[in-house]
Amino acid sequence: MPIFKDKKYFRVDLEKKLDESLWIRCKSCGQLVFKRRVRENNNICPHCGAYFFLTAKERLESLIDPGTFIDISEPIMDDDPLTFTDTKPYPKRIEEAQEKTGLASAIILGSATVTEIPIVIGVMEFQFIGGSMGSVMGEQICRGMEEAIQRRVPFVLVSSSGGARVQEGIFSLMQMAKVAAVRTRLGDEGIPFISIMTYPTTGGVQASIASLGDVIIAEKGATIGFAGRRVIKDTIAEELPEDFQTDAFALAHGVIDRVVPRESLKEELGKLLSLFAEVA
C-alpha cells in the first residue's frame, strides 16, 4: 500500500463557484447563452439541446436533493510511488489539478438524499487529471462502499474518467481489483449499487467499478469503452463500426442497462432507488 502524506486537504464546498462568468458559448451551435438559463435547463443548451460538460460539483447538484450533501471523504492525499515525471512531476500535476478544480482528488464522496432516499454517492471529476483512478480514488470508492454498508443505504457512483492513473503505474491498476473486491461485499450485504456512466467512462474505470453496478445507467451521449478507438483498430487490424463505444452500442451489446437523457437522470435515479427501497 502506498503511504499517504499529510498535505493540504479540501472539503467540498458546493456553494463555492470557481467560474463567475455570466455567459457561456455553446460549442455545438455557437450561440452565446446566459449561464443561469443553462443551469436552470439541466446544463443543456436552450438553443440546440447539446449537453454542457459538467464538473463533479455540478453533476452532484443535478442529482441530489438540494442542501443534503455531506462530504465524507477521508483526508488522504496522493503519494508519488514511482517519482513519476512526464512533462512535469506528478506532485506538481496534482497541485495544478487541485488549484483548477478546488478539489483534493478526482472524486467527490459524500452522503446525500435523492427524492428523500438516503444514499452514499461518489462523483468523479474529469478535469482532475482526466478523472483517473489512482490510489486515492480507489480508497475513497472503497470507503464509500463501506460507509454504504454501515449505514445500510444504496451506493451510487457517477463515472467520468479516462481510466487508471498512469502516473501511479501498478498501484493504480491494483485499485481495479481492490474496488471490485469491496463491491462484492456490497452484494453480500444486500446493498444496492447504481452505476451512472457519463461522458466519458473508459479504461480501467469502465473495466472495473463502473461496470459492476446492479443497475448501470449511461447518460445519453456517453462514450463507453476500454482502449481508445485508434488503439483497438490498430491492434485488431479491422474497421470498427461507426457507432463503436457510443451509449447505443453499449446498450445493444448488453454492457449497460439503460440510456437516460440528462433531464431525466435524477428522476430515473429516484425511481430506481425507490424500487430497491421497496424490496429491502
Ligand SMILES: [Zn+2]
Ligand atoms: Zn447549442
